[in-house]
Amino acid sequence: MVVIPVALSGRSYDVIIERGVLADLAVVAAGYLASYTKSGRKVPFVADTNTHSIFHEAVEASLAAANVAIDWFVVEPGEGAKSWRVLEQLTDWLLALGVTRSDHVFALGGGIVGDLTGFACAVTKRGCGFVQLPTTLLAQVDSSVGGKTAINTGAGKNLIGAFHQPSAVLIDPIVLDSLPDREMRAGYAEVLKYGLLGDAAFFDWLSGNGSAVLAREPEALEHAIATSIAAKARIVAEDERETTGVRALLNLGHTFGHALEAETGFSDRLLHGEAVGTGMALAARYSAHRGEMPEEDAARAVTAIGDSGLTARLSDLDLSCDGAKLVQHMLHDKKMETGTLPFLLLKGIGKAYLARDVDLGDVATFLDAELAGS
Numbered sequence: 001m002v003v004i005p006v007a008l009s010g011r012s013y014d015v016i017i018e019r020g021v022l023a024d025l026a027v028v029a030a031g032y033l034a035s036y037t038k039s040g041r042k043v044p045f046v047a048d049t050n051t052h053s054i055f056h057e058a059v060e061a062s063l064a065a066a067n068v069a070i071d072w073f074v075v076e077p078g079e080g081a082k083s084w085r086v087l088e089q090l091t092d093w094l095l096a097l098g099v100t101r102s103d104h105v106f107a108l109g110g111g112i113v114g115d116l117t118g119f120a121c122a123v124t125k126r127g128c129g130f131v132q133l134p135t136t137l138l139a140q141v142d143s144s145v146g147g148k149t150a151i152n153t154g155a156g157k158n159l160i161g162a163f164h165q166p167s168a169v170l171i172d173p174i175v176l177d178s179l180p181d182r183e184m185r186a187g188y189a190e191v192l193k194y195g196l197l198g199d200a201a202f203f204d205w206l207s208g209n210g211s212a213v214l215a216r217e218p219e220a221l222e223h224a225i226a227t228s229i230a231a232k233a234r235i236v237a238e239d240e241r242e243t244t245g246v247r248a249l250l251n252l253g254h255t256f257g258h259a260l261e262a263e264t265g266f267s268d269r270l271l272h273g274e275a276v277g278t279g280m281a282l283a284a285r286y287s288a289h290r291g292e293m294p295e296e297d298a299a300r301a302v303t304a305i306g307d308s309g310l311t312a313r314l315s316d317l318d319l320s321c322d323g324a325k326l327v328q329h330m331l332h333d334k335k336m337e338t339g340t341l342p343f344l345l346l347k348g349i350g351k352a353y354l355a356r357d358v359d360l361g362d363v364a365t366f367l368d369a370e371l372a373g374s
């Protein structure tokens, strides 16, 4: 078992990584089940139809051992679940169950279930507890930790939300066995991100072991998850609410990536992690274009992204837009500060920094060349 503390004043919690933790939930999560075991009430679990159908029997069997039954709230997979409509249904459901502030709600799924459940718990009775049981690689290495919760609106993704930390994050790497390879690669982009942004040794390790991680070889997979979470925990502990610029480092590849997601209509054509992968390759190449990152380092970043099966070359996405249109999408990103567009760029592998002097005309010209594959 690996235990990684997320140290936050008054809101500290542990991330536990252990194969089989889901089957052992009644023991590992006993503290969060206590209010239900005492009262005989059912435990609220949120899942999507995929995670419910794959894992409900195992979880129910695990809790039955402690004489606890589950009440399920099951959403359709996809971003549609992060909506006012589903949030209303979920909060109504929690209130009807009589959830109190000292209760915990369990989120069993990827980042969508986690973000929705976390936000519902942030606002129900002004804040009840929740436990993350992340089932995608992206959720295990990124979204389940750090307390960002949100839903989407017509104005954009994740624009309505709250910082609400989970009480615990319980990661079972075994659940990734059923995750489609494409989702695995999308999550791997976020793993590579931690190496690129601040840990050159981890990046080197991934260059030799990335295929083992993607193949879900236990030792490599657990090392990748633990190293990623430790990095995220350090960053979140330093800048929980993204006010000092430290947490913003986690957005490496996201400004370019956001433009690609917007251009492809936030559709299945490009998953979030896939957009981040291509976005990081663009951040590396743009940093080299500005003369800030050695060409050799940018090439290594691009190779690592391409070797994992992610699209490292913008021209391979076959977009029918120009660089100026992609810059327009970036300007609509919520991460834009008034009058400026901060970019996460690189001075080398493991050396990300926030650049505030980026000329958007230059970015558009750079992107035109990337779109043309030149």
Ligand SMILES: NC(=O)c1ccc[n+]([C@@H]2O[C@H](COP(=O)([O-])OP(=O)(O)OC[C@H]3O[C@@H](n4cnc5c(N)ncnc54)[C@H](O)[C@@H]3O)[C@@H](O)[C@H]2O)c1
Residues within 6 Å of the ligand: 048, 049, 050, 051, 054, 077, 078, 079, 082, 109, 110, 111, 112, 113, 115, 135, 136, 137, 138, 139, 142, 143, 144, 145, 146, 147, 148, 149, 157, 158, 175, 176, 177, 178, 179, 180, 183, 186, 272, 273
């Ligand atoms: N809160 C944060 O800090 C943060 C960070 C990054 C991303 N996000 C959010 O996370 C969301 C994306 O999350 P995601 O990539 O996990 O996607 P997701 O939750 O949509 O899951 C991807 C797909 O995999 C399926 N699935 C999940 N676990 C499975 C398993 N073990 N086996 C088989 N299928 C499984 C799901 O049903 C879904 O179809 C986005 O909404 C994004 O905004 C949040």
